[in-house]
Amino acid sequence: MPELPEVEIVVRCLDQILSGRRFESAELRRQRLAPDITPKKFANRLVGAQINFVHRRGKHILFDLDNGRTLITHLRMSGRFWLLDPESSEPKFSHAVFELDDGERLVFQDQRHFGFMNVVETSRLFQAKELAKLAPEPLSEDFSDDYFRKTLKGTKRNIKALLLDQTRVCGVGNIYASEALFLAGVRPTAVSGAITKAKTVVLRESIVQVMNETLELGANIPLDRSNIGGNIYGPNSDGDWRVYGREGELCLKCRSTIKRIVQGTRSTYYCRSCQR
DNA sequence: ACCCTCACCTGCACGC
DNA sequence: TGCGTGCAGGTGAGGG
Numbered sequence: 001m002p003e004l005p006e007v008e009i010v011v012r013c014l015d016q017i018l019s020g021r022r023f024e025s026a027e028l029r030r031q032r033l034a035p036d037i038t039p040k041k042f043a044n045r046l047v048g049a050q051i052n053f054v055h056r057r058g059k060h061i062l063f064d065l066d067n068g069r070t071l072i073t074h075l076r077m078s079g080r081f082w083l084l085d086p087e088s089s090e091p092k093f094s095h096a097v098f099e100l101d102d103g104e105r106l107v108f109q110d111q112r113h114f115g116f117m118n119v120v121e122t123s124r125l126f127q128a129k130e131l132a133k134l135a136p137e138p139l140s141e142d143f144s145d146d147y148f149r150k151t152l153k154g155t156k157r158n159i160k161a162l163l164l165d166q167t168r169v170c171g172v173g174n175i176y177a178s179e180a181l182f183l184a185g186v187r188p189t190a191v192s193g194a195i196t197k198a199k200t201v202v203l204r205e206s207i208v209q210v211m212n213e214t215l216e217l218g219a220n221i222p223l224d225r226s227n228i229g230g231n232i233y234g235p236n237s238d239g240d241w242r243v244y245g246r247e248g249e250l251c252l253k254c255r256s257t258i259k260r261i262v263q264g265t266r267s268t269y270y271c272r273s274c275q276r
Numbered sequence: 277a278c279c280c281t282c283a284c285c286t287g288c289a290c291g292c
Numbered sequence: 293t294g295c296g297t298g299c300a301g302g303t304g305a306g307g308g
Contacts, residue, residue, distance in 0.1 A: 003301055032284095059302080076302045078286080093286085112285045114302065157279065166303080175301050244301090264280070267299085281307085290297085 002075055002230050004138065004171025005214035007059045009221070010081065010230040014061065015054040016223035017083060021100050022050045030095035033110070034117040045069055045119040046098070058134045058170040062125070070122045072130055073108065075230075079115030082107040083225040135170040138207055143169075148204040152192040159195065160188035160263050163207070172207060175244045178269045180206040182243045187275040188261070188268045243269040 002010065026046035028039040037045070049065040056062060063071035073079075082091065086103035096108040096117060108115065120128045135151070136142030151168045152159070163169050163177040172180065181188050183206035186199055195203070221227050242252055247260035251271040261268050 006301075074302080076284095077300070078302095110285090111287070112300090112302095114284065116303090155278085161279085164302085173301050265282075266302095279308090281305105283305085284303095287300090289299085292294105292296090 002059065003173035003176050003211075004059060005176075005211050005218070006230040007056055007061060007075065007171075008215060009218040010075070010228060011054055011056045011061055012218075013223045013225070013228045014063075014081065017225065017228070018051045018063070018100075018106070019053050020050065023047055023098050024101060025097075025099040027097045028095075028117075029097065030113070032113070033095045033108070033115060034119075036118050042096075042117075042119065046071060057126070057131050057137070058166055059173075060130060064122060068122055069119050070125050072116075072118045072120060072125075072128065074116040074130070076110070076112070076114035076116065078112040079108060079110040080229045082109060083228055133167045135166060135168050138169060138171050138211060143204070143208075145201050145204055149197065149200050152195055152200055155192045157192055158188065158263060159186060159190045159192045159203075160268050162192045164264075164266070169207065171211065174266050174268075175241060176207070176210050178244045179210045179242055181268075181275060182270060183210060185275050187272075188263060188270050243271065245269065 023046045026043045028034055028042040031039060034042055046065070049067040049069065052064045052066055054061065054063050059074060061073045061075070063073070065071065084090065084105045084107055090097065090107055091109050093111045094107045094109045095115070098106040100106060108117070118128070118130060125131065136147060152162065155162065160177055160181065163172045163180065164174065178188070180203065184199065184203040186195065186203055243258050246258045246269060249258050250256070251258055251274060253274050254271065256271060256273045258269055259272055
């Protein structure tokens, strides 16, 4: 269930653990995890390849390989990686299993079956259909005030839905959308194109801030198998969100009651008095 | 071209 | 205990 900051933590762990190691085998157990290729092709394109490094585009995790290919993966709602000892048994819903050197296994587990993989030529990585239409990286200079204002202009969609559109703003998900709108004092139902220039600036900064806050939490954790799942808040612990999941609780700024509404099919949390 | 709704899965927390 | 309902941090396909 990760958004960009959680994916970033997972990527740092994977890069730390896997760089320089080799896929001895690559077993695609659930065909629909990688619908564009057969299990046989999946194995053919990966076995024997060494992992140069692991990086990221939006919420997609990218394994750069020394055979000129890149393994693209997406965790969607419930995907997670495990690095297992030779003795450890695989968890339920292990849909792809990679043997590494020295008997360890990298496992992709996904209870809800929404996750995704593909293997593409690295030379055409950013033209791949998974990545081609993604908006600029929100933590890069490309995600500028100018870009953000232009992408809001001329659309009547509500701002919450727009923030979830990965072709407009990439890396934001359902939690960070509520959080950024609260921080900026923007009502989630606001018409995107009607938001003032000043508010767009504040909202863009708020998106960056909520992501950076989580990244700072993750800055000092060990980049090992204990954090490969991206659960940087620890088991059974929700994030310390400002509004998300706080329906009926008091607003941290003004003490009025946090509301929950449904937009599209997703929950949005906000404060009616702080967010106008 | 745009925008909305639904579908894809399993499991958990809740109320009766 | 059991069963029904609603909910879950994502996104693509298909319809209007």
